[in-house]
Amino acid sequence: MSADQRDGFPGPPMFEIVIAGHGLRCPAEGRVLLEMERQGKKFLPVGCRGGGCGICRVEVLRGRYRTLKMSRLHVSVEEQRRGFALACRLVPESDLELRPARRQAH
Amino acid sequence: MALTGVLRAGFVQLRVLDMKEALTHYVDRIGLELVDQGRDGRVYLRGYDEFDRHSVILREADAPGMDAMGFKVARKDDLKTYAARIKDYGLKVGKVAAGEQPGVGKRICFVIPSGHRIELYAEMERAKNGPLIENPDMWREDPRGMRALRFDHCLLYGPNIPEVSKFFTKVLDFALAETVETPDGQIAAFLTCNNKAHDVAFVMHKDPAKFHHASFLLDSWHDVGHAADLIARYNISRDIGPTRHGITRGQTIYFFDPSGNRNEVFAGGYVYYPDSPVRTWTADQLGKGIFYYEKELNERFLGVVT
Ligand code: FES
Ligand SMILES: [Fe+2]
Numbered sequence: 399m400s401a402d403q404r405d406g407f408p409g410p411p412m413f414e415i416v417i418a419g420h421g422l423r424c425p426a427e428g429r430v431l432l433e434m435e436r437q438g439k440k441f442l443p444v445g446c447r448g449g450g451c452g453i454c455r456v457e458v459l460r461g462r463y464r465t466l467k468m469s470r471l472h473v474s475v476e477e478q479r480r481g482f483a484l485a486c487r488l489v490p491e492s493d494l495e496l497r498p499a500r501r502q503a504h
Numbered sequence: 505m506a507l508t509g510v511l512r513a514g515f516v517q518l519r520v521l522d523m524k525e526a527l528t529h530y531v532d533r534i535g536l537e538l539v540d541q542g543r544d545g546r547v548y549l550r551g552y553d554e555f556d557r558h559s560v561i562l563r564e565a566d567a568p569g570m571d572a573m574g575f576k577v578a579r580k581d582d583l584k585t586y587a588a589r590i591k592d593y594g595l596k597v598g599k600v601a602a603g604e605q606p607g608v609g610k611r612i613c614f615v616i617p618s619g620h621r622i623e624l625y626a627e628m629e630r631a632k633n634g635p636l637i638e639n640p641d642m643w644r645e646d647p648r649g650m651r652a653l654r655f656d657h658c659l660l661y662g663p664n665i666p667e668v669s670k671f672f673t674k675v676l677d678f679a680l681a682e683t684v685e686t687p688d689g690q691i692a693a694f695l696t697c698n699n700k701a702h703d704v705a706f707v708m709h710k711d712p713a714k715f716h717h718a719s720f721l722l723d724s725w726h727d728v729g730h731a732a733d734l735i736a737r738y739n740i741s742r743d744i745g746p747t748r749h750g751i752t753r754g755q756t757i758y759f760f761d762p763s764g765n766r767n768e769v770f771a772g773g774y775v776y777y778p779d780s781p782v783r784t785w786t787a788d789q790l791g792k793g794i795f796y797y798e799k800e801l802n803e804r805f806l807g808v809v810t
Contacts, residue, residue, distance in 0.1 A: 423567070426697070437764075442805075443803075444804070445762040445804055445807075445808035446764030446765075447741040447763070447764070448741060448760050448761065448762050448764035448765075448809060449521060449764055450521070450763050450764015450765060451569075451764050451810055454802075466700060467521045467522060468521075469566070469567040469763075469764065469810070470567045471567040471569075472567075500745065
């Protein structure tokens with residue numbers, strides 16, 4: 399969805415990210431967690447911002463996206479296939495609906 | 505020479521998700537020297553002011569964290585002595601052949617009760633372009649980036665802290681420089697084998713074998729400020745600081761490498777002597793112990809590890 403007109407000025411398309419009922423606008427090529435932080439929002443915990451610590455783990459319920467390299471300790475191949483991701487490595491390709499899915503320390 | 509047995513924290517082997525990004529971070533930003541890349545893909549680095557060949561080893565893997573931390577002992581015989589003492593204590597001791605890391609002699613390895621793999625070695629080749637020793641200038645080439653002089657220490661997270669503290673002091677002859685005591689017992693140990701305030705530290709954590717940070721020494725508080733400028737300029741993921749620790753008194757800033765491993769660069773800290781008393785922090789003052797200026801604990805610093 400090309401949404402640049404939504405903002406009334408040229409720029410990357412903006413996607414609407416819904417996380418547990420909270421809204422966030424994230425540009426294409428933006429990383430969800432970094433965008434959230436940049437906008438001063440706090441509905442996901444922020445840790446390393448590098449796909450290593452797992453604290454920002456989410457489940458994508460709806461939408462298209464890609465992910466950058468993530469620690470396999472926190473998102474296995476199988477979990478990735480089922481829609482789990484680390485929000486700091488999550489790049490939207492459409493509007494998204496997410497659910498926080500931080501793994502409990504074992 | 506009064507310093508015998510274990511001399512210092514000598515190396516740390518870290519796993520990274522992407523080697524190219526990691527090298528930009530460790531070489532261009534922190535300022536470590538690139539020593540070489542081994543046949544198995546591991547990359548060897550060292551601080552410009554270190555005499556030994558390497559002190560940081562990076563290995564590309566699908567999950568970040570620490571593979572092992574190595575301590576250098578004074579003499580080859582020490583390896584035998586410590587191997588026997590570690591076995592007596594009840595831990596299994598393994599051997600790593602000379603040359604497994606280029607330029608490094610035989611190592612012994614063991615897993616401590618916090619789940620971390622620790623190694624001891626006696627021999628490492630001298631760095632080719634190490635610090636000057638005749639009418640020595642400060643450095644050969646002007647240092648890059650944060651201008652880290654050397655790898656200094658690690659903080660590791662895991663269970664069984666009182667046992668780990670006892671192991672390092674009773675078996676490896678470290679001293680407990682500083683400790684954190686709660687009504688439920690010891691939850692952190694800052695351990696030294698020389699004049700530094702710590703060579704390794706441990707904090708209680710449910711999961712074993714977790715890595716909190718690897719730390720690099722800077723010259724001064726001004727350099728900590730310069731590191732902060734680089735962190736801002738290059739959008740390095742900052743954790744906290746510049747600030748100061750009550751514990752060890754280091755002036756510090758924390759940030760993450762591109763794979764999420766935490767790093768510290770710091771200056772200062774007190775000089776430890778074998779006759780120094782143990783310094784103790786209590787749970788109610790722990791905020792000040794960890795962040796002396798903020799005086800409050802921070803969830804990310806306490807909970808985020810690789
Ligand atoms: S913040 Fe550490 S994995 Fe996302
Ligand atoms: Fe430290």
